[in-house]
Amino acid sequence: MLNFKNISKNYKTIKALKDITFSIPENSIFGILGANGSGKSTFMKIMPGLIYDWSGEIYYEDQLLIKNDMILRHDFGYLIESPTFYEYLSARKNLEILARVSNVNFKRIDYVLDLVELSNRSLDKVSAYSYGMKQRLGIAQALLHDPKILVLDEPNNGLDPNGINDMIRLIKNLKSDGKTICLSTHNLKDVEELCTDFTVFKDGLCSNSVSLSDQFIKSRRWVLSVKNPTLAISQIKQSDSFEYINSFNDNILIESKTNDTINSMNALLQDNEIYKISKESNLIEYF
Amino acid sequence: MINLFYNELLKAFYKRRTYISFILISLLIPAIVYAIDYGAVSLETKIYGQMQDSFIFIGSIINGYLSAYLIIAILITHMPFLSTIIPSEIISGEYSKGTFRIYLTRAILRRDVFFAKVFVVFLYTSMMMFYFFLYSLIISYFILGDGELIVFHKGILLLSEDDIIWRFMLGFIFSNFVMITVASLCLFFSSFSKNSVTPIISTISIVFVGSAISFIPIDIFELIDPYLFTGYIDIFLLAFHYPVPNEIFINCFLVCFSWSFLFILMAYFNFTNRDILE
Numbered sequence: 001m002l003n004f005k006n007i008s009k010n011y012k013t014i015k016a017l018k019d020i021t022f023s024i025p026e027n028s029i030f031g032i033l034g035a036n037g038s039g040k041s042t043f044m045k046i047m048p049g050l051i052y053d054w055s056g057e058i059y060y061e062d063q064l065l066i067k068n069d070m071i072l073r074h075d076f077g078y079l080i081e082s083p084t085f086y087e088y089l090s091a092r093k094n095l096e097i098l099a100r101v102s103n104v105n106f107k108r109i110d111y112v113l114d115l116v117e118l119s120n121r122s123l124d125k126v127s128a129y130s131y132g133m134k135q136r137l138g139i140a141q142a143l144l145h146d147p148k149i150l151v152l153d154e155p156n157n158g159l160d161p162n163g164i165n166d167m168i169r170l171i172k173n174l175k176s177d178g179k180t181i182c183l184s185t186h187n188l189k190d191v192e193e194l195c196t197d198f199t200v201f202k203d204g205l206c207s208n209s210v211s212l213s214d215q216f217i218k219s220r221r222w223v224l225s226v227k228n229p230t231l232a233i234s235q236i237k238q239s240d241s242f243e244y245i246n247s248f249n250d251n252i253l254i255e256s257k258t259n260d261t262i263n264s265m266n267a268l269l270q271d272n273e274i275y276k277i278s279k280e281s282n283l284i285e286y287f
Numbered sequence: 288m289i290n291l292f293y294n295e296l297l298k299a300f301y302k303r304r305t306y307i308s309f310i311l312i313s314l315l316i317p318a319i320v321y322a323i324d325y326g327a328v329s330l331e332t333k334i335y336g337q338m339q340d341s342f343i344f345i346g347s348i349i350n351g352y353l354s355a356y357l358i359i360a361i362l363i364t365h366m367p368f369l370s371t372i373i374p375s376e377i378i379s380g381e382y383s384k385g386t387f388r389i390y391l392t393r394a395i396l397r398r399d400v401f402f403a404k405v406f407v408v409f410l411y412t413s414m415m416m417f418y419f420f421l422y423s424l425i426i427s428y429f430i431l432g433d434g435e436l437i438v439f440h441k442g443i444l445l446l447s448e449d450d451i452i453w454r455f456m457l458g459f460i461f462s463n464f465v466m467i468t469v470a471s472l473c474l475f476f477s478s479f480s481k482n483s484v485t486p487i488i489s490t491i492s493i494v495f496v497g498s499a500i501s502f503i504p505i506d507i508f509e510l511i512d513p514y515l516f517t518g519y520i521d522i523f524l525l526a527f528h529y530p531v532p533n534e535i536f537i538n539c540f541l542v543c544f545s546w547s548f549l550f551i552l553m554a555y556f557n558f559t560n561r562d563i564l565e
Contacts, residue, residue: 048392050563073394080392084385088301097297100290101393141389 001026001180002149007056009042016042018204020056024149024182024197029175030209031191032184034201040184041081043201044153048078077147079155083138087127091118091137094126095144102145112140116170132163139170150174152183156190168194221245221280222261224252227273239268253280291395291403299373299407308369308415316358316423320430323354334437350434352451354427356527359420359455363462363523367469367494368487369415374408374473375490376483378558383481387563397559405474405551412470413463420459438527446527454531458523461536464543468516469494471550478554478561494520513538516546 007020017039024030034040045051047058049068058065058072065071085094095109113119116136126134135155142150155171156164171181171194185191191198191212200207226232229250236244236254241264245253258264265277299305323330327349334348381387391397436446446454469490476486497517500508512518519539525532 045563050388050391052560052562070394073392078389078392080388082385084388086298086301086386087384088303089298093297093301097294098389098393100294101390101395103290138389145393 001061002182003059005057005059007043007046007054007058009039009046009051009054016204017046017054020201020204020206022199022206022209024180024209027175027178027180028196029171029194030180030182031195031198031212032182032201032206033186033188033191033198034184035186038186038201039204039206040186040201041153044078044080044151044184047072047076047151048080049073050080074145075148076151077142077145077149078151078153079135079138079142080151080153082158083134085126085134085137085141088125090123090125091129091140092122094137095141098141098144104145108144108146112143115143116140117166131158132160132166135159135163135167136170139167143174147179149180149182152181154185155183156185156187216279219279220256222254222256222265223276223278223280224254224265224269224274225250225276226252226269227275232269232272235268235272241268288399288403291399292406295377295403295407296410299377299411304372304376305411308372309418311369312415312419312422315362316426317430319358320354320427323349323357324430348434348437349431350436351424351428351431352433352436352448354431355420355423355455356436356438358423358427359458359523360521362419364498364520366416366419366462366466367520368491370412370466370469371473371487371490373411374470375477375486377404377408377474378477378554379480379486380477380483382563383483391563398555401555401558405471405554408470408474409467412466416459416463416466420455420462424455436527440528444527444529446529454526457531457536458526461519461526461539462523464540465516465519465522468543468547468550471547471554475550475554475557478557493517514542516543519543 002024004023005021007017008015009017020039020043032040032043042051046054049072052068054067058069060071060075085091086097089097091113092109095112096106098104099106099109109122110119113122116139118133118136118140121129121133126137129137135158139150139152139155142152152171155167159167171183174181175196183190183194195212197209197211199209224232229247229252232252233244233247236242236252241256241258243255243257245255247253256264262277266274327347331347331349335342381390391400433448435448436451438444438446472493473486473490476489477483480486480489494517497515498520500515501512501518501520519542522536522539525535
């Protein structure tokens with residue numbers, strides 16, 4: 001649906017993005033994973049035209065877009081970095097300002113406010129909002145003109161656990177509604193819980209698009225929880241079928257060398273009581 | 288474009304700082320008029336000076352028109368400061384608060400956003416100047432009444448009542464040109480700055496230096512002064528000369544127009560090509 005080819009951006013002597021090339025499939029939740037300073041935010045700002053001076057090509061539905069093409073704003077909704085609004089105005093007034101320039105009927109404001117569960121606080125000034133509420137209002141403004149693609153820059157950043165759960169639920173609902181969502185994050189958990197596909201940014205470079213389910217199938221990492229971890233670790237270390245990686249809070253992270261992990265593990269730890277055995281993604285390796 | 292302009296108006300008029308200049312003018316002018324009324328005798332004595340030896344004055348020369356003339360003449364040099372209140376933050380404020388990150392991601396051209404902002408700046412400056420002139424006249428008129436206006440230009444110039452109002456209007460129009468130029472300069476700085484204080488300081492510094500050039504009688508300064516907009520800040524006074532120096536008013540218009548055009552052009556190129564990174 002959306003292809004990026006050789007996207008590059010330089011800040012004077014610093015190369016922030018170096019030939020970024022990847023694709024975003026339709027109706028996916030696409031994660032751009034990367035550590036702070038990896039170039040995620042710079043990339044996110046190129047699409048809406050916040051950054052003017054860049055090179056490369058963007059294809060949308062197989063059509064090459066010109067630089068800062070209006071389609072990138074017509075069909076896309078953005079929440080770039082932290083949510084910022086006119087704090088001295090109410091949430092509704094803020095959305096009215098944005099609806100006016102997007103030629104959106106004001107009735108749509110009620111719909112998006114309802115969607116992010118802010119209807120009852122819509123007349124309050126934004127300055128009185130918590131960070132989580134501002135983040136939800138940020139999603140509301142991005143959805144105001146009913147875009148096909150939603151671009152969210154670190155949507156879970158700064159949210160408390162309840163806020164994160166709300167955000168995850170909201171993003172999954174949007175996918176169910178047929179939207180394609182592209183989000184950036186430095187948090188592996190966000191990608192594991194939310195994304196269908198992802199790419200990893202590192203020092204201005206990126207990996208190819210990876211399907212999370214493919215990546216999960218390929219992963220050979222498992223997490224064990226057992227009654228006697230010390231005994232289990234010594235047994236795993238002596239085994240040829242498993243490699244011990246580390247342990248945390250009585251959980252043991254291992255790498256399996258066999259295709260029949262669960263039966264082999266049951267056989268190896270038959271004297272120990274296994275509480276839980278689950279497959280773990282190996283996203284950390286991409287960093 | 289109308290929607291963008293409406294938005295900019297909304298943003299400006301919901302901010303408290305927009306009203307600072309109007310509140311200041313509203314409070315200051317009645318206070319000065321009452322002070323003039325209270326000190327009329329001593330003021331008259333100072334104005335008459337030694338002329339009392341040559342002329343016989345019947346009645347009082349202190350009236351609403353003189354009061355408005357004095358107030359505007361004195362306060363006009365401070366109006367550049369008030370003219371910077373809105374333009375100083377109309378771009379830099381949005382830049383520093385990050386609101387461009389939601390506003391400029393809509394399907395709108397930066398060019399249109401910029402010109403909507405320019406229009407609001409010009410409108411605000413004109414409204415403020417109009418209020419300043421009109422309010423000075425109205426308050427002075429109601430407290431001190433009407434009469435002939437006595438001004439000093441190549442001696443004493445006595446202007447009859449029907450010869451006064453158009454001069455105030457002329458003074459307003461050209462003073463407004465100068466203030467719009469000041470506002471344009473501030474807008475130019477605002478397009479570069481990441482906060483709203485820097486444009487105010489930069490603008491006022493330039494006005495200060497320009498005014499110094501106008502006042503210091505050095506050949507080189509006198510040569511360049513007609514080409515500086517700061518040399519026309521007190522052009523209001525020339526509207527009360529007889530005859531009115533038309534060529535200076537035309538110069539004022541050309542100089543202010545040229546500088547404003549330059550400032551707006553530079554601000555435009557900076558705003559439309561600037562990366563929004565913060």
